[in-house]
Amino acid sequence: MSEEFYNGFAEYYHFHLAAVGRDDVRFFTELCRSTGGKVLEVGxxxxxxxxxxxxxxxxxxxxxxxxxxxxxxxxxxxxxxRNVNSRVELVKADMTSFDLGRKFQLITTPFRSFQHLATVEEQLAALSCIRSHSASGGTFVLDIFDPDLEILTDTNRAQEFGEEPPFILRDGREVTVTYRNPLVNPVMQIVHCEMIFRVKHSDGRHERLVQKFTMRFTYRWEAEHLLHRAGFRVRSVLGGYNGEPVGSGELIFIAEAR
Ligand SMILES: C[S@@+](CC[C@H](N)C(=O)[O-])C[C@H]1O[C@@H](n2cnc3c(N)ncnc32)[C@H](O)[C@@H]1O
Incomplete structure (x- = not known):
């Protein structure tokens, strides 16, 4: 995984529709409240x-x-x-190799961070680190999407698609987001993606910025096997942040350290 990942794009990422419109915040805040104790958010x-x-x-x-x-x-x-500030710690590290020297009651991976890991080796390395940071009886929430076979086999997505409504930043920049999947590898279950930000500056200048990344599609039972191999017991699997059944688009595994 490149160090340059998302570098220069944070502001655009934060305000784009797919991030702003997600309905997962209540799910994760409730989880923190009901679990109690220290929380580690990976990615x-x-x-x-x-x-x-x-x-x-x-x-x-x-x-x-x-x-x-x-x-x-x-x-x-x-x-x-100051109160909120005092409760937050930020660490720059790779989820496949980190050692914070302490354990957490709850570990989460909101909005598919885990799917940026392209190989099973990387997935297992990350799960092993997460497992060693889980307190006894602690909860781990793996948040990925339910793979859509059509996307994994659709070569037409090499053209730009999915244009989101533009948003305007405080300094007047207008940003429009589209996507492109220049390459799909159904055997490796990997989609090479591009997130394209078209920026119109207030002085009329136009910029086109491209964030490249890979997404690995991981199926439900594959994820369950991975979790088991890494020392977790899956307590439940949800299809959405409001308790929807599997098949509703998301795959949210609530697991505990065995
Ligand atoms: C889609 S964003 C999700 C961010 C945040 N969890 C949210 O819900 O908005 C994925 C994040 O995972 C981070 N990431 C990707 N690969 C990583 C790795 N190997 N180790 C740590 N973070 C990684 C990226 O830098 C990015 O911030």
Whole structure:
């Protein structure tokens, strides 16, 4: 995984529709409340879910590989009260190899961070790190999407698709997001994606920025096997953040350290 991941894109990522419109924040804040104890958010990004969890009273450590995402998150945390600030710790690390030297009652991976790991070796390395940071009886929530076979086999997505309504940043920049999947590898279950930000600056200048990343599609039973191999017991699997059944689009595994 490149260190440059999401670097230069944090602000655009944070305000784009797919992030702003997600209905997962209540799910994660409730989880923090009901679990209690220290929380580790793996792939915390800009703090989209981390900050609401801290505001709900949780002591949260956010871990991410991207310096840009973390510095956006730090600035946002700094705008919160001293009380909230004191409950947040941010760490720059790779989820496949980290050692924080302590354990957490709840570990989460909101919004598919785990799917950026392209190989089974990387997935198992991350799960092994997560397992060794789980307190006895602690909860681990793996949040991925339910693979859509059509996307994994659709070569037409090499053209730009999915244009989102534009959003305007405080300094007047207007940003429009589209997507492109230049390459799909159904055997490896990997989609090479591009997130394209078209930026219109207030002086009329236009910019086209492209964030490249890979997403590994992991099926339900494959994920259950991975979790089992890594020392977790799956307590339940949800298809959405409001308790929907599997088949509703998301795959949310609530697991506990065995
Ligand atoms: C889709 S964003 C999700 C961010 C945040 N959890 C949210 O819900 O908005 C994925 C995040 O995972 C991080 N990430 C990707 N690979 C990583 C790795 N190997 N180790 C740590 N973080 C990683 C990225 O930098 C990015 O911030």
């Amino acid at each position: 915390c990004g800009t703090g989209r879910t981390l900050i609401p969890c801290a505001k709900a009273g949780a002591d949260v450590t956010g871990l991410d590989l991207s310096g840009d995402m973390l510095s956006f998150c730090r600035k946002a945390v700094n705008q919160e009260s």
